[in-house]
Amino acid sequence: MRSSIAPEKFNADSFRIFDKGWFLLTGGDFYRKSFNAMTVSWGGFGTMWGKPVVTVVVRPQRHTLKFLDAGEDFTLCAFGEEFKEALTFLGRNSGRDVPDKIAKAGLTPMRSDEVAAPAYTEAELVIECRKLYRGELKGKDFCEKSLIRECYPDGDFHYFFVAEVKAITGSDKYKKQF
Template sequence: MLGKRAKRPIGLDEFDAGIFSIWNRRRMLLTSGEFVTGMFNAMPVSSGFFGELWGVPAAVVFVRPQRRTFEFLEEYSTFTLCGFSDRKYQEVVEQLGSVSGRDVPDKIARAGLTPVAAKKVDAPIYREAELAVECTRLCRGKLDGRNFFLKSLVEEHYPDRDYHSFYIGRIEAVTGIGKYVKE
């Protein structure tokens, strides 16, 4: 029998992410690039979705164009989402969002995370993560203030008009600890 903290593959029919709490409270780290070449970058994401689109399990993430990870998402076909709810990693994940990979190329190592090869995609996951969701890009789009029904969102979230792009990825594999498995 696996312990509560032991990681294992999680079938998509048994994956339970806690759709409203996983993004903000559990600290998700988005990574795109290639583990093998060492060309990848990571950033925290606090907005996203898990669900089904076009008959496949999907994840949606939102990234502003000035982020270094945006460049990797544009160039590389895979990305991962890794979850960290343990308090000791909250500061680590936040730190990765406040330091640019352009300025500090080894920011992930400095943060104390250990990138490891994912099971099915080129982008890495992290040994310390309690959840890893591996995705292949399907499409991208861009939010545009002209399409917002609630115009106050533009001033509140986009005063510089640096609208998020969103990336939809097919979920290829999920690995995690017991709390991500439906009971």
Template structure:
């Protein structure tokens, strides 16, 4: 069995474990226990309202957004580069269409009813504090809209408090 150690949130920075510039899995479960995940590379880590928080963005059409919306907490997991092919697959295939987690061969575990993956190097558990759809009229640099939002499918921005961090021993 894989073992993890708890990391003090105050000691954690995004560079602590080389998390910058890596893909992560955003994972949540619905009240009925079903789990879904998606690959993400945009987001951030910082302080808001005197809390350690993450900033996660999810497009409206992503199936995982339904799961994140239906729960108070979710996880972000980061992996060794040997899982890059699996993370790519999980980002391309929708959980609406198939059991992509099983097909990727990843194993779900739970910490206080929040799903994460046993194969992860680091798991960050978060509680939602804020959600808002990014608005077109809020952009000061309009070329961002042309480049990243040609379909006008603006992300939902989630600000979530970090409640626990597990790191592979």
């Protein structure tokens, strides 16, 4: 059961929620039946321009990037441990090759409250986000150059999106009790 959570009441382990928990990042439009999703484990929550924001990074070859670029928003959804296999599947298969990958993963898209991109009935946490900024990581701008060798041997530098958190719905474990 999910209920609404104000950003200041959002209870998350900042350095584990992406890295160990993973999110499903979905761009597109639920009502137009035009959307795609991919697993992400890099990103973070914070404050920019006086707003609660989330940042995600997406490599240029991801099919989901087209949907993120075409729309104004996206969702980030987290699931219970029993969906780890589904998220692994969604993070290893591209919607370009497997157009019905969301259904194959056993997930049921549903409308979001504030954005066009869908949420999922199975999600234990849904974060609805409106894009504020899209940027591109560039090799020349890395202060720590070893990251280029380590993370970008193919030169596929991430695009990044900073997005305003418009709505959060989650199970009680995501809600501060004080």
